[in-house]
């Protein structure tokens with residue numbers, strides 16, 4: 050029987066999807082994130098063709114994987130590499146504009162000590178970011194060897210920055226808290242755990258249905274613009290080819306963590322608390338919403354208990370276990386970045402709503418000289434409705450969860466330098482009285498920011514084929 054090419058896929062085409070989307074490479078703890086400008090696109094295409102086999106896609110894993118490589122392009126790079134203008138204009142506005150545009154800076158709260166003049170890369174006077182290469186390895190020797198083998202000197206690329214991305218043995222961030230615990234499970238890929246945490250793949254990967262049971266917007270290419278038939282049929286636009294299918298948007302933010310300020314501030318504030326058993330670690334855990342081991346405050350409110358940590362299945366209900374935030378404050382980082390079933394008007398609607406605003410996180414810590422921070426990386430199919438929504442509507446918003454009105458996310462929220470009274474507070478609900486911490490400085494500052502598109506295997510071959518063509522784009 051002939052297969053209907055437009056049938057809604059129920060299984061992920063893993064061998065088409067760059068592997069970082071499907072795996073955090075926990076068995077490859079050493080990493081390097083490269084940022085480049087393409088200064089010679091013809092040379093770059095040759096180099097890319099030569100190294101395209103080095104890239105890692107989903108599918109069966111070799112028994113002993115030693116290293117993995119993935120890549121993603123900014124909008125400026127896709128333009129430079131000759132993607133048809135009719136395709137480029139179908140990319141979402143936020144990807145076209147990039148995080149440096151005044152509108153996106155406002156949305157993300159990248160002002161004051163996080164404004165682009167403070168960034169190490171991606172700022173107005175810096176070279177234009179085109180490409181990120183993400184290299185992961187089992188040990189440092191393999192990492193260095195792989196970097197040499199990539200022979201960047203012949204690539205037509207100019208290095209902007211190289212950031213180490215090594216996992217801590219306990220997967221802790223620089224504040225000392227276990228990170229990367231809860232990740233959405235993909236419906237089209239043998240998901241595990243509670244139904245609330247199982248998401249349709251189209252929330253993160255183009256070419257599959259999303260939580261609205263619709264295809265996320267995916268840029269198409271006209272049939273005649275793909276004479277080599279590199280691209281698959283467009284599932285939502287019959288007759289066209291799909292450039293986006295099996296690709297995803299990658300947000301990269303270099304977030305500097307002010308570790309000494311964080312702990313000094315908490316020591317001072319803890320000293321003011323009447324109960325002596327409530328120390329700086331207790332305050333920090335209230336701000337994160339988890340203890341340093343990762344144990345959630347919702348399940349273990351009084352002390353750290355690693356036994357309470359269930360990994361990706363750690364998807365408990367706030368509405369059921371902690372409706373008043375007495376265990377895990379409404380203002381905590383985890384409750385703001387994913388409120389689950391705790392939002393107005395009820396648990397069912399809140400669960401449905403928060404499903405539209407999830408991300409797959411792939412961040413790893415960095416140390417660059419004296420600076421410590423998080424290479425924040427996340428995947429989503431719709432940057433405006435997912436990453437930007439979380440940062441703007443939940444983390445930066447002084448009004449949140451119907452009970453907060455003058456505070457932002459204590460870990461990575463916006464701090465208004467002009468109106469500190471609006472964002473510098475943190476409330477811990479309690480009975481009979483809440484605890485209020487005020488005068489919070491910004492513990493995390495942005496030091497670089499870019500939006501990338503991570504193409505599928507087929508889309509990458511299509512991009513390479515553009516450089517080999519004789520016909521100028523204007524003749525299409």
Ligand code: HEM
Nearest residue numbers: 222226227228229230231304383386387423439440461493
């Ligand atoms: C340096 C900055 C940041 C630090 C140190 C940090 C740290 C953490 C930690 C320790 C956790 C708890 C462990 C876990 O659930 O994985 C967490 C969870 C989370 N963070 Fe962050 N984070 C930072 C920035 C961000 C940003 C910028 C976003 C998105 C805009 C974000 C989104 C999330 C989400 C969605 C969760 C999972 C919440 C859940 O599903 O329960 N984080 N983060």
